[in-house]
Amino acid sequence: MKPTLKKTILPNGVRILTLKMPHVRSVSMGVWVNVGARDESPAENGLSHFIEHMIFKGTEKRSAFQIAKEFDAIGGQTNAFTGMETTCYHARVVDAHLETMVDILSDIFLNSTFDPLEVARERLVICQEIGMVEDSPEEYVHVLAGTDFWGDSPLGRSILGSRETIETFGAETIKAFFGRLYHPGQIVISAAGNIDHNHLTDLLGAPFAAIPPPPAAFPLRHPSPERSGLSVHAKALEQVHLCLSTRGVSLKAEQRFALSLLNSLLGGNMSSRLFQEIRERRGLAYSVYSHTASYEDTGMFGVYAAVEPDKALETARLITQSLRAVKAAPVGAAELQDAKEYTKGCLLLAAESTDNQMARIAQSELLFERCIPLETILERLEAVTAEDILALANTLFQTDQTALTVLGPPLEAAPEAFRDCLAL
Numbered sequence: 001m002k003p004t005l006k007k008t009i010l011p012n013g014v015r016i017l018t019l020k021m022p023h024v025r026s027v028s029m030g031v032w033v034n035v036g037a038r039d040e041s042p043a044e045n046g047l048s049h050f051i052e053h054m055i056f057k058g059t060e061k062r063s064a065f066q067i068a069k070e071f072d073a074i075g076g077q078t079n080a081f082t083g084m085e086t087t088c089y090h091a092r093v094v095d096a097h098l099e100t101m102v103d104i105l106s107d108i109f110l111n112s113t114f115d116p117l118e119v120a121r122e123r124l125v126i127c128q129e130i131g132m133v134e135d136s137p138e139e140y141v142h143v144l145a146g147t148d149f150w151g152d153s154p155l156g157r158s159i160l161g162s163r164e165t166i167e168t169f170g171a172e173t174i175k176a177f178f179g180r181l182y183h184p185g186q187i188v189i190s191a192a193g194n195i196d197h198n199h200l201t202d203l204l205g206a207p208f209a210a211i212p213p214p215p216a217a218f219p220l221r222h223p224s225p226e227r228s229g230l231s232v233h234a235k236a237l238e239q240v241h242l243c244l245s246t247r248g249v250s251l252k253a254e255q256r257f258a259l260s261l262l263n264s265l266l267g268g269n270m271s272s273r274l275f276q277e278i279r280e281r282r283g284l285a286y287s288v289y290s291h292t293a294s295y296e297d298t299g300m301f302g303v304y305a306a307v308e309p310d311k312a313l314e315t316a317r318l319i320t321q322s323l324r325a326v327k328a329a330p331v332g333a334a335e336l337q338d339a340k341e342y343t344k345g346c347l348l349l350a351a352e353s354t355d356n357q358m359a360r361i362a363q364s365e366l367l368f369e370r371c372i373p374l375e376t377i378l379e380r381l382e383a384v385t386a387e388d389i390l391a392l393a394n395t396l397f398q399t400d401q402t403a404l405t406v407l408g409p410p411l412e413a414a415p416e417a418f419r420d421c422l423a424l
Helices: 047-054 064-073 095-111 116-134 137-150 171-181 197-209 256-268 273-281 309-328 333-350 354-368 374-383 386-396 415-420
Strands: 004-009 015-020 026-033 077-082 087-094 187-193 229-234 240-247 285-294 299-307 402-408
Touching: 004 197, 015 197, 015 354, 026 095, 026 354, 047 077, 047 087, 047 116, 047 171, 064 095, 087 095, 087 354, 095 197, 116 137, 116 171, 137 229, 137 240, 137 299, 137 402, 187 197, 187 354, 229 415, 240 309, 240 386, 256 273, 256 285, 256 299, 256 309, 256 333, 256 374, 256 386, 273 285, 273 299, 273 309, 285 309, 299 309, 309 386, 309 402, 309 415, 333 374, 333 386, 402 415
Parallel strands: 015 187, 229 402
Antiparallel strands: 004 015, 026 087, 026 187, 077 087, 240 299, 240 402, 285 299
16 A cells, blocks of 8 residues: 655644555654754854753653653654754654654653753763764764865854853753744654554644744855865874765755766765775775765765775875766766666665655655655656766866865875865
C-alpha cells in the first residue's frame, strides 16, 4: 500500500504532517523549528544548540531523569539536532506507545523550565563537546573550512558556538531567544509510520494551538559572501587534513538535482573519481570524499582528504585536476547512469526508514510549503543530462570562489604551491 500524506494547519500556524506507512510497526515523530545557528547574532552564537540540550533538562512536571526514564521504559529512541537553519526534536517508538511519545515530546518542547542550575551544568557539557570536536581533526577541519569560506557571517560560525559565547548564556538569555524566534509559523510537526493523522492531530492540537503569536516578525536571513584563498591552521597531528570549498547551490535551486549527481561521481562513493584516483590507484589517503552543504539561498561544495604531510601537495593537485576535468568535458553516458542509479538507490533505501521519511516531509514543507513526492525527485534526477553537469561544474568551480583549508603539522611545500591548487 502506498504511503498516505496528510496535513493540518492549526489556527496559530503550526503545521502537522503525517505519512502513513501501514507496513511498519513504528512511528517516528519530529518537532521541527525553522530556527538555527544562522539566525543568531555574534553574541548569540551557540544559543540554538544550547536550547537543543536544555529542552531535555526538565519541565514543570518532569525532571531530566524522568524524561530519560520514561522514554527508556517504552523502548523509545529520542534525540535532537541543530543545523544552520533548523532545529529538530525527534523520537521513534513502537506504534502502541504513540500517546506516551507525544506527551513527552510536547511537554519538553512547550514546558521546559530552563532551570539556572541545569544551564550551569549543561554549559560544562557543551564546552566538553566543543573540545571533542577540536580533538577530532576530520570534524574540526570542516568547522574551519566553513569559517574560511563564509568568513565572519552566521554560516561561517560553529553551530556549537565558542567557549566565550557559551559562558555568557544564562537562563533568561535562553528564554528570551526561545520566545523571540520559536514562532508558531516556524514550527512543523511531522510523523511517519503506522499512524492515524486525525488521532495525532487530536493529541497535538490543543497544546500546540496554545502557542501565542510572535512578538515580532521573524528576522530576515541575509546572504553570506564567499571567500577564496589558502588558510593554514597549525596543529600537532600525524596527518594533514585538506578541505577544498567552492560555491554550491541552494536547497531550492533547480540545479540541486545535477549537484547531487556531480557529488556522487566526483567523490560520493567508492567508485567515484576522487576515491579511485587518490585512494585506490595511488594509495594516498584512507579517507577522501566530496560533500555538499546547502541552505535556503546558497550552498557550498567541498572535497576532504587526510594524508601524510609529504603527500599533501600531491593530493591537493589531484583534487584540483579532478575538478578541472569535470569542467572540461561532459561526463560519459555510462558514468552518468551509474551516478543516477546510485543516487536513486540511496533515496529509495532511505524511504524505507520512518526516521528518514519523517525528516523528508518536514524539510520539504519548510522549504516549499508542500511535500514533493519521491517519484518526482527520481524523475528529476533521471532527467539530468551530461550537459547540465558540465554547465554546473563551470558555474561552481571558479578560482575566485574557492578556498583551501589545511589543518595539521607544518607544510613541507611552500604555501605558494598550495595556492596554485586554487586555480580552477
